[in-house]
Amino acid sequence: MIRTTFRQPGFIALGAAMALTMLGSASASPRQGAVDEDALSRALAFETALTHVAESVSPSVVSIQVEVTKPQNQGLPFFFGGQGRGGIVRGGGSGVILRSDGYILTNNHVVHQASRIDVRLKNGKSFSAELVGADPATDLAMLKIDAKNLQQAEFASSEQARVGQFVMAIGSPFGLDYTVTTGVLSAKGRGAIGANEIEDYLQTDASINPGNSGGPLVNLHGRVLGINTMIIGRGTGIGFAIPSEIAQRVARQLIDNGTVRRAWLGVSFQEITPELAAHFGGSFDGGALINGVVPEGPADKAGLQAGDVITAINGERIQEGHDLLRTVLRHGVGERLELDVRRGDQGKKITLVTGERPNEDGARSHERSVEDYSMLGLALEDLTPQLRKRFHYEGDGRVFVRGVAPGSDADRAGLRAGDIILQADRQTVRSIGDIRAALEDGKALLYIERESRRFFQPITQSK
Template sequence: MLAPGTNESLGSVFSHAAIAKEDPLFSSSSDQPLTTTTFRKVAQNVSPAVVAITAKTAVKLRQLDFPFWFFQDPFGFGNPQQRAPQKREKESWKTAGGTGFIIDKSGLILTNNHVVQNADEITVRLLDEREFPAKVVGRDPDTDVALVKIDTGEELPVVRLGDSDALQVGDWVMAIGNPYGYDHTVTVGVVSAKNRWIGMGNYDNFIQTDAQINPGNSGGPLVNVRGEVVGINTAIAGLRTGIGFAVPINMAKSILPALREKGKVVRAWLGVVIQSITPDFQESLGLKNRQGAIIAEVTKGSPAEDADLQVGDVILKFNGRVVHSSRDLPEMVGLCHPGTKASLTILRNGKIVRVKVKLAAKPSSKTLAQKGPEKQYGLGLNVRDITPEMAWRYKLPRGIEGVVVVEVEFKSPGQRAGLEEGNVILRVGSTTIKSAQQFYDVTSKLKTGVHILLVYRNGNQVLVPVRIRGND
């Protein structure tokens, strides 16, 4: 729903906005029956606050400048002194289009980060075709949310931000945007699913909808039948599939103050690499269910290391909230402020342990990379001690301990578990591996069942469950 020219403050826009009760379309009842004019009214009310965004990025194109003679004598046989083709750079513009929606009458606009990222010039076009230059106020690549601003010298119509947590699968929704440059296109569908993970990052928690979303819709609003924005249309699973994804508006609202005030979001950081609880992990650890996240690595110098969290710990709860899967934990931690004292409930060696940890500010990716190797493993394996020659051959980090896999037997437990040549086995069960002889001594005593190996590969460290069958 729009509120053009109102005196509503930005703070109230960011909160779960009240609903205009005088309009029956926007009744607070979620069971409001649809009529033949429901979607028409939603489109009419919301569209004036939806904008088209054009982002231009300056790029340099390299090309060869061919002299005229080159096409008659390309090898210069006729005159060796003739000038060869010269490399020349030419500046050009790369243009991309997207959508946004106005959330404050002063001209603040929400959109996707990928719409405006790296742009040198941003232009916003309103429903009445007027265009204004825009500047980026703040960006958050982790959630793909950005805040931009235009100055028009007048109050602008705004949308109301709804409550995405209240959405239910099957609820009607509308997408408004500029697909393929067709301004203010309206499509209607339902909420197909919630809490979708699509591999975009640690904070994946998307609303899935079958309201048609296409290139150019990015950054546009997903609206409920009360005219409230409940999501930011962000991604699609291929063209014309009827599978689109939107960032929940509650996630965007939680970071809006930081984007406006600081231009970025500084998140809390725990400092662990985690994995999901697979059936093999569940069997090996004797878990009743597959809830939780298992720690595969503890980053050096991190809050997790300070709190003595260990590889193999299973995080069951974070600040009293159940960790249903490994996907839950990054968002739980990321919603906290640096300096927060968090309480973790973990399972360690079959016992429930409660740990207090003081979260720190999340370091940059470059800083994390400088902290050394992070997360990956091996049976039916031929291994060798790590000599300087072996370290050079497999490009292993200096000082790494363990044994390196040089051969994996066909159809062996190790091959079934995905172990490969060049993997470094750091630990088998609770035994830290120091030499090839120790590895063979330990593995020769393993019985039928699932055994957990700690392995380093591809610059990372990870836990790998290896199942030994009775006929192995």
């Protein structure tokens, strides 16, 4: 939950709390009820720092109003509005002045499908805006207004930002322009949220609400660390911002080309848990576990396989999956990369030429009924030609999970009805018998296809 001391009016209360925490409470002063002048001085200095940031950054922030001729996707987390008649829906958000000649960075979901976009500056002037380009994969968009000599925002390195440092969000929540909230940088590298194709967010507890989208998350120097984009539920104190490094790379391409081209390996990955490490030959000191390789993609052509662990790219260590994503996105399309790969208990050097990242494919979904349960709670069925046609499945799997017994070992392992089992203990599954044989010792490492994803999942018989 967002701490109330981080909301307005609260700069003085927050500063006082900080100072008193560092120096001791007033009760420790020589005379009961006496003002600790040193603590008060520190509190006022902190308050002055916050107000200076708010005053200096706000002219680089804009309020955005949009009109669309049909209702937008109600699932978008920050679309403020839903007002209007005659098929016109009005909404809005925030933006950051990227260049003094009128380029403004915001979220794609703020301006998606908009038939009209208006931008209002801090001084009250309004302009009609043109959409220069959008990047749905990161939820960023670039606008242009006919204006000059605007105060452009300054950016800081999100990679050098430290968890726990103070941050400030500025925007137009619920249409309330230039609202300022404060908090801390709660975490870095957040992903797997499912909102966008590319996710590598900064997390903050600074209060973010509908209308903050596209506004800046800044540090105490008044420099942009990220572009506010989404929350998980209202009032949770969990908000996310697109890191400044990603935002600036996307912004440059949108201004120059109107679109974004980014490097792509053609793999999917997952984190290496201790349980998974045991199935892959012992301990791992970091790395990204490849759980899927796109046929004819760059990784496939270079010889990478599902089950390989990428530990470095061009000598830069890969500690976990999002390190792989960040590192690849820093390179261009067509660049040659040298990968350090662990395959089983052997290390390999693999040279790969990056491709261009395609748009995300739609997921496949299958509906199934549950029948008998066997093999640690799994009910399995062969994928016959009739079932493949019924489920529109064109992959290479041959066995799928028809049902999972509630509370069973398979249920605890996270297996679901509809999962397709491609491998068992690193061996290709051609029939249900292959899975039964792998489970004879009460455990197995399964390689699963679920909708458009592939991943490894161990399953163990409970004692």
